[in-house]
Amino acid sequence: MVNQRIAVIVNPTAGKRRHHSVQRFVDYLEKANCEVLVKKTRFQGHATELARELADSGEYTHIVAAGGDGTIAEVAEGIVGSGVILCVLPIGTANVFAHELSIAFNEIQNAADIIKGHWVRLWPACLFNDGKRSLSIQMIGIGIDAHIVHHISSRLKRMIGKTAYLFQTIRSLWQYPFYEMLVSIEGRATEKATAVIISKGAFYAGNYRLLPWSKQKEKAFSVLLFQSPSKMSYLYAVAAFFMGKIADCKHIKIVKAEKVKIEANTRIPIQSDGDARGCTPATIEISTKALKVAIPA
Template sequence: MKKVIIITNPTAGHHSRSRISRFVRHLEQAGPRATIARTQYPGHATILARDAAASGLYSHIIAAGGDGTIAEVAAGMIGTSAILGILPLGSANVLAHELKIPFNEIRNAALIQAGHFTTIWPGYLHTKAGRQLFVQMASIGFDAHIVHGTSTRLKAWVGRAAYAVSTLSSLFRFELTEFTVLIDDIPHRATTVIVSKGSLYAGKYELTHHSAHGDRNFSVILFETSGKLALVRTILSLFLGRIGQQKGTRTLTASTVRIPSPAAIPIQSDGDRKGFSPVHLDISASPLHVATGPTPPPAG
């Protein structure tokens, strides 16, 4: 194993210098030297990861933070031979739950040392702001409005509970708008769309029965509900693990999703705000290698 670099986001919801220090200590007991690089602004993790991958000095580039930090690090190293390591320090840590990555620093360090990895196929968002990679999921509509309205300070303080506060606020403030969704160029109508690579949502809640991380496609969940009461029932069904049984939702498989609407519908990916529609989503042409256990995690 070559050296490893740990890219950490000091503003992540549960950033912890002590956890990072323990992780480094156990990692270096097996030999590999670890360099720590701290992000200073949005997008900095991508630059740090790109430079680290280009140097050829590191076998692993480790993202220490939440899903947003992981996506930024992945964007800088995708398509290279470097392996993405994950030390979960965020509020939801959905990808870590999805890929069964240990939260314990000692077991996580042992996983990195073993050198095993799983190959996944992330997605890209294409908006007016440009192309942005996401590793777990993106959404357009009510779900994204919740993310747009979530206070970063409150999220750092109370973690996932901040999303509950924003959900209640969004139920009163957000106006549901029906729009056209082109799924593999076939038109559908919806008020919210979740485009997911994984099977989980907001941590450990089941969104679909199948993870598409190893596939070159998405799971696309269409919310066709138009009233606030129906929307509340749909949200509750999601957190009760019954979204697949809920009337007014459909799950499809696709390799491209396009929402041409110019109506400024909010977008989020991996828990971060990503502007407004129109938007086009597709699968990365290059895979990403992620440090996991010796065998891939079971789908769903």
């Protein structure tokens, strides 16, 4: 008898392209009597199309996003509100969402956890900008971190992984003027900032804790505002982040919110889950539809 019907959507360009991980994951599920369908993405956004078709078919209980945070966000977009369980096979570069939910990086353990059947209901964030709506499962950055994502070489990222971000950070610090933004929080308070991070969870840039009190299971997101135009102060904040002391920084303000609006006199770059997502002005709010996400027991 078939245990579960599971579709796996693989981004063949994610991370270091660990095809053997996907194969071992699929083999384990099949040995456990699951019926598994594997689909590879062919272009950016394809994972959303595939996930939507598979969810609409009503034939699959689980859809696995095999890739990094960008692939997970695309699959989430296709199945949000459908009742299909989103699973994660972390084979991307930073894999922040997998760290956040303590998903096993060992594919056999991961497959075994999926079969056990535990899941959690999460409320992703919705980004509205450039006339489009997109879903974000982990975090959105506006300002310098988005400039880094917009300009990082994907070839270098595939070759040296996360170290590529270090090189681009140095370049972006040199090139990017810290433009001022106006951040309206819940339509009430308005704050000034030169960089903003909106995060559903605690982790950032892999498995570093940026906002330890931020919990994926809560509806609201955390809004981190960096409020100085000084690049030296920004470097100090980055050092504090790596030492786990970001909240002690003088130019940092952190608030909880379910809706923010960001405007500026110029178009400021935005990244969502590590992928470039256009520019400001933007509104970010909690999705009205939830996601069911597989987690370890």
